[in-house]
Every structure is written in C-alpha cells, then in structure tokens.
Amino acid sequence: MTPKQAYVLVITPHPDDAEFGVAGTVARWVREGKEVVYVVCTNGNKGTNDTNITPEELARIREEEQRCAARVLGVREVIFLRHEDQALEDTPEFRKEIVRLIRMYRPEIVVTADPYRRYIWHRDHRITGQVVLDAVFPYARDHLSYPDLLEEGLQPHKVKEVWLWTINENINHRSDITDTFDIKLKALRCHQSQVGNNRFPDLEERMRQWAREKAKGENFELAEAFHRVEIVW
Numbered sequence: 614m615t616p617k618q619a620y621v622l623v624i625t626p627h628p629d630d631a632e633f634g635v636a637g638t639v640a641r642w643v644r645e646g647k648e649v650v651y652v653v654c655t656n657g658n659k660g661t662n663d664t665n666i667t668p669e670e671l672a673r674i675r676e677e678e679q680r681c682a683a684r685v686l687g688v689r690e691v692i693f694l695r696h697e698d699q700a701l702e703d704t705p706e707f708r709k710e711i712v713r714l715i716r717m718y719r720p721e722i723v724v725t726a727d728p729y730r731r732y733i734w735h736r737d738h739r740i741t742g743q744v745v746l747d748a749v750f751p752y753a754r755d756h757l758s759y760p761d762l763l764e765e766g767l768q769p770h771k772v773k774e775v776w777l778w779t780i781n782e783n784i785n786h787r788s789d790i791t792d793t794f795d796i797k798l799k800a801l802r803c804h805q806s807q808v809g810n811n812r813f814p815d816l817e818e819r820m821r822q823w824a825r826e827k828a829k830g831e832n833f834e835l836a837e838a839f840h841r842v843e844i845v846w
C-alpha cells in the first residue's frame with residue numbers, strides 16, 4: 614500500500630471536537646504548507662437536545678458539518694470511522710484501526726483529546742485519547758504488533774510528537790492562534806447542530822475569552838492549550 618503521508622494526523626472523538634480544541638493551530642499549520650488529515654472516530658449520533666431528529670439523520674448532518682469545517686481550515690482529508698457515539702471501547706480492533714491509519718499517513722505529529730482530564734469528561738474522549746496514545750507507542754512502532762498490517766504494506770512508523778488538547782490540566786504548550794482565530798470560529802460555526810439554535814448565542818465572545826485565558830503569560834493574545842509530548846524512543 615502506498616503511504617498517504619501527512620504532517621499531522623488529528624484524531625477526534627466526535628465531529629466538532631477538533632474545531633473546539635485545535636482548529637486555530639490546524640489553520641496555522643495549513644498556512645505553513647503542512648498537510649493535515651482528520652480522523653473522526655464516532656458518528657456523533659447522540660449529540661443533540663432536539664427530540665424530533667433521528668440518530669441516523671443527526672449522524673448525516675454532523676458528517677456534512679465536519680466536511681464543511683475541514684474545507685474552511687484547508688484540511689486535506691477527513692476519515693470517518695463511524696463508531697456509535699457514546700459507545701467507544703478500548704479494544705484491540707479499535708486500536709488496530711488507529712495503528713493502521715498512523716502507519717498509512719506516517720505523521721510527524723498526532724493530535725487528540727487528553728484522556729487524563731479528571732472527574733467529569735466525556736467517556737469517548739477518554740477512550741479515544743488512551744487508544745491513540747497506545748497506538749502511537751508502542752503498537753505503530755513495533756513490527757510484531759499486528760503483523761498482518763505488514764502484509765498490507767504498512768510498515769512501522771515512529772511518531773515524533775503527540776499533542777493532547779486539554780482544558781486547564783497538564784498544559785505545557787500554548788499555540789499562538791491570534792492570526793487564525795477568525796478561521797477557527799468560522800470552522801466552528803459549520804457545526805450548526807452543536808453551536809446554532811441559540812445554544813451558544815455568545816459563541817465568539819466565549820471562545821475569544823477562552824483563547825485569551827490560554828495565552829496568559831505569553832507574548833501573543835490568543836492561544837490553544839495542549840499537553841505536548843516529544844517521543845524519543
């Protein structure tokens with residue numbers, strides 16, 4: 614199989630999570646000429662307060678919303694794994710899916726949700742983050758992990774960095790999004806099923822304040838926050 618190499622692989626639990634967590638940084642990477650690919654693990658078919666919509670219709674809408682956001686940001690490709698929302702489990706099968714994609718796209722950086730946020734945190738975020746970390750190391754690296762992937766032509770790959778988007782815990786890296794905040798907001802607005810219908814009437818103000826808080830102590834105005842891990846093994 615021919616590798617489809619990308620500089621960054623963003624692995625997100627649901628449609629819209631990446632826009633909240635990393636879209637400003639993605640926009641900056643794209644401006645720098647770096648190719649970014651999204652992997653969306655669930656279909657998001659539970660994420661609504663609308664009692665008149667079916668899970669099937671919601672999943673279709675949210676997939677289109679994610680494609681819209683990716684176009685705004687300049688993301689090269691979006692891969693939908695279409696697992697059931699709220700049903701992700703840490704299984705060898707799910708891990709293998711992620712390992713396959715890491716070996717296929719051979720990213721320098723993998724971005725995902727921080728699985729270690731304490732107490733109240735969406736289970737899909739915890740599971741996704743943990744499975745991605747395990748897939749990066751050691752499974753994507755070791756040739757005897759999932760040896761049938763070698764038969765597909767997918768050679769082991771060493772990711773250089775993992776960036777975990779986080780809220781207030783474990784932050785050790787802040788990414789300047791001052792010049793890309795407007796693009797982040799435009800991409801986020803693509804997710805009308807999540808931020809429309811007056812659910813977030815103050816979305817811009819709220820997101821700008823959030824980004825200001827993340828930039829405190831830096832020499833730029835707006836930031837996204839991560840726990841960044843450089844992999845040396």
